Amino acid sequence: MPLVNFTTREITCKLVYYGPGRCGKTTNLLYVHGRVPEDRRGTMVSLATQSDRTLFFDFLPLELGVISGFTTRFQLYTVPGQVYYNATRRLVLQGADGVVFVADSQARRFDDNLESFQNLQENLLEQGVDIRQLPLVLQYNKQDLPADLILAPPDLDDAFNFRGVPSHPADALHGAGVFETLKTLSGLVLSRLATRPPAA
């Protein structure tokens, strides 16, 4: 659950961008970083290799504003996508309030997407989190590429979205779908705080 400070009336949510290597997770954060005014975001922290591949995580804190009287902040994280960094992915996933699974729409990356999606479920399960209980949004990135190279969103939905969670086509490099993805996930995460707990 998001962290709530009743004294200072603040909410902090941890949102994690997950997906295979080079699918566009860091690009999502870079776009958000570039669009949001400086006074509403912190420094973007990137722990990357010399060739700019994410080694540990990228981190971008955002101040959303006041919602129902609570100053609401998002902490956006990415995980390293490469298969051999699984231990690091598990660490970053710890305590996530919501996950964006960024799939690479290129047909040739289908198996990588599948492997990463299964890896997400395994890592959550290892932490005692049922993926069905966690706010999840799918983003089908790189939809700007030529049609003969990519799978269309309905085809990707057929392959990955058997739970019927919200999904968005995207071109994270130019920003298409980035805002919509973040908006959908934040709505799902915050709605957990707007639910009246069952009476004792």
Next chain:
Amino acid sequence: MRSLEPWVEAPLSEFLAESAARLTLLMTSAGQVVAQHGFTRALDVMAAAALGAGIMASTFELAKVMGTRPLGSVVHQGSTVGVYLASFETPRGRWLGLVVFGRETSLGLVQLFFETLASDLARAAPAEEPPRQVLAENFEAELNNSLRALFGR
């Protein structure tokens, strides 16, 4: 000092007075800030917490790989400041502390008083409150307006 819950404040104040630490951050093992002293900007605190939690998480994993018991603390010693990172158990789960200290104190004092802080917090923690409704049921309009403003739409 800012803290998530009032019961954290007294033990933390005592630690700050005794250890003469410059900056102190208490966080959950997932990197969520519980209390802080000395940081001036909320968003920078979050970056420090994310990095501190990352260091401790990788230290734990490294110990696993080496087949040793988890390392409870890590020290980075610079020429003018040092950083002490340590984990400790509370009734609210595993928490982490990040302490930045200068030449006015020493690593030994920071470690000593941090151990006291950890045990004071474990004792002071009240039972966790049951979940309650935080946001209004129609919060989505406010959320959408905030996001639109944030993205300049």
